[in-house]
Amino acid sequence: MNRMTTQITSAPVAAEPRKVARRRPEASSAARVGRPGFLWALPATVFFVLFAIAPLIMVAVLSFMSWNGLGSPEFVGLDNWSRLADDPVMLKSIWLTLLLTALGVVIQTPLSIVLGVWAAGHQRNRAVLSVVYFIPLLLSATAVSVLWRALLDPNFGIPARATWLFGDGNLFGGQATAIGVLAFVSTWQFTPFHTLIYQGAARAIPQVLYQAAEIDGAGRYRQFFHITLPQLRNSVITSMILMIVGGLTTFETVLILTQGGPGTDTTISAYYMYQKAFKGFDFGAGAAIALALVIAATIVSLIVVRVSGYDKMRSDMEGVS
Amino acid sequence: MSRGTRSRPNYLAGAGSLVWLFLVGLPLYVMLAATVRTRSDYAEHGPLSFPESFTLDNYTSAFDSGFGRYFVNTLVVTACVIGIVLLLVPPLAYAIVRNRSRVTSHVFRLFLLGLAIPAQAVIVPMFYLISEAGLYDNLLGVILPTAAFCLPMSALILSGAMRDISPELFEAMAMDGATPRRMFFQLVLPLSRGGLSTIVVFSALQAWNGFLFPLVLTQSDSTKVVTLGLYNFQTEHGIDIPGLLGAVVLSMVPVLLVYLFARRALVQGLMGVGGK
Incomplete structure (x- = not known):
């Protein structure tokens, strides 16, 4: 039944390009040397505006409204924003978000550079190892979080069996250890992805540079710091920005591993938004937090577009294994 | 060529890679080992011990608790999302690459900007929109936004592939x-098969x-997808760790x-974005 409805809704959208294609050439084929009209892009654009851009605009509107999930939203001006500004949990969540994002960047960047450069080499065991390395990438964020929640269970998990290392074994009981768990699980989950970025980039470095350095008598570590690292500059920027955007929007990990606890000690902004909106039915406040997150993420990704040159429309798949 | 230093083993990076292998391998071993042992064996001997029992009950119990249906739901969602993406993105990428008008380059910019919209940011209005459209708790209500959020990256990847023609x-x-x-x-689709896959x-x-x-967009058991099933299993039977991990393994x-x-x-x- 669901399949049927899908077809009904997507059918008119799908039919459009053909109709367009039939009409277009007669109009101007000679002048345009068989170039497709803008209408080819229309179905996708309409769909995208409807289900991504429109909600984005609505999040801004809803942040000035009050809505409890039933009935229709009412305009309340800056009420949501002023309530959030006075909300100690909100302010704490901003700090926690920044802390976790920073921890992610600081831990994962050096780790994934070292692993990526190593994986780009030609060791014989590399192929075998990299199969295991990248398995965390295949798991959904949900599966990763559920897995670690089970492995770190205070009663039946690894910490309960290694009390010499973990104290009372309840890593979810204190703020420091709970934040540690979140940072560790994000590292476990995302380092393989960033390793892939660096592996691709390291492979693309011209061998000539290393040959020249060797003639000059530079050792491996000098080569790493004077050739490899500078050549990876763009990848470092791309990868760090992805880490920042990912860090700002971390959600599943917190929901499944700590539920924002103990207390509100790991309630980061994205999780607080979910709680406000879908547990407290304060959708206006949820929208306000969401808008703040969008603004933060947009600023970062505008930098991505600028720095990485995506806006110059070049092929971006170079160097992927 | 550079035989000298390049072929000498790099001990530091090698050691680092072994540590990482341990960090990744150990949890995966514990996970697989836990799923083939009984609950009492796991509770008694702990996650790190070698399984003393062998059973496939954890997998069958995952199916009994509804994962069969969740798999079907997830397959429906996945198939429909792929369908929508394949219908919409190739014509879009074709226009981006071959149409020279200013409108098209603005559209491309719109999609690039869309790369930056996190799903977390729009769930509140998405909940409102989907509820208003009467699609709450309906798989179609999951399919449409999921497909929309696949478009920016797909457009970027496919237009990159088409530009190479x-x-x-x-x-x-x-x-x-x-x-x-x-x-x-006859030309564009056959030559961009790599990008399409x-x-x-x-x-x-x-x-x-x-x-x-x-x-946030579904509620009942009949519309549950696998990831949501995992989450629910964890909150409801969090103590049955072998069963829970069995479900995780099935999901992957x-x-x-x-x-x-x-x-x-x-x-x-x-890789999508990071393919540089």
Whole structure:
């Protein structure tokens, strides 16, 4: 039944390009040397505006409204924003978000550079190892979080069996250890992805540079710091920005591993938004937090577009294994 | 060539890679070992011990607790998302690459900006929109936003692939009086098969691993997807760790199969943005 409805809704959208294609050439084929009209892009654009851009605009509107999930939203001006500004949990969540994002960047960047450069080499065991390395990438964020929640269970998990290392074994009981768990699980989950970025980039470095350095008598570590690292500059920027955007929007990990606890000690902004909106039915406040997150993420990704040159429309798949 | 230092083993990086192997391998071992042992064996001997019992009950119990249906739901969502992406993105990428008008380049910019919209940011209005449209707790309500959020990356990947098609081929076809439609079907689609398989794998992963949209847009057991099933299993039977991990393993089997048979497309699909 669901399949049927899908077809009904997507059918008119799908039919459009053909109709367009039939009409277009007669109009101007000679002048345009068989170039497709803008209408080819229309179905996708309409769909995208409807289900991504429109909600984005609505999040801004809803942040000035009050809505409890039933009935229709009412305009309340800056009420949501002023309530959030006075909300100690909100302010704490901003700090926690920044802390976790920073921890992610600081831990994962050096780790994934070292692993990526190593994986780009030609060791014989590399192929075998990299199969295991990248398995965390295949798991959904949900599966990763559920897995670690089970492995770190205070009663039946690894910490309960290694009390010499973990104290009372309840890593979810204190703020420091709970934040540690979140940072560790994000590292476990995302380092393989960033390793892939660096592996691709390291492979693309011209061998000539290393040959020249060797003639000059530079050792491996000098080569790493004077050739490899500078050549990876763009990848470092791309990868760090992805880490920042990912860090700002971390959600599943917190929901499944700590539920924002103990207390509100790991309630980061994205999780607080979910709680406000879908547990407290304060959708206006949820929208306000969401808008703040969008603004933060947009600023970062505008930098991505600028720095990485995506806006110059070049092929971006170079160097992927 | 550079035989000297390049072939001498790099002990530091080698040691680091072994540590990482341990960090990744140990949890995966514990997970697999836990799923084939009984609950009492796990509770008594702990996760790190070698299994003393062997059973497949954890997998069958996962199916009994509803994962069969969740798998079907997830498959429906994944198939429909792939379908929508394949219908919408190739014409879009074709226009982005071949249409020279300013409107199209603005559209491309819009999609690039869309890369930056996190799903978390729009769940509140998405909940409102989907409820208003009467699609709450309906798989279609999950499919539409999931597909929409696959479009920016897919457009970027596929237009990159199409840009690699040589302009001479287009000119040659234009000389023969080919319409844009004929070029699309006879030239562009066959020559961008690599890009097409990448966007299929990318969208499939997004749909298969998606959690947030199902979490806020569905409610009942009949519309539950696998990731949501895992979450519910964890909150309801958190103590049955072998059963829970059995469900986790089941959820990753399809992705593992894709990894084995289409490794290149999968890696490119995963990489998306970072492919530099």
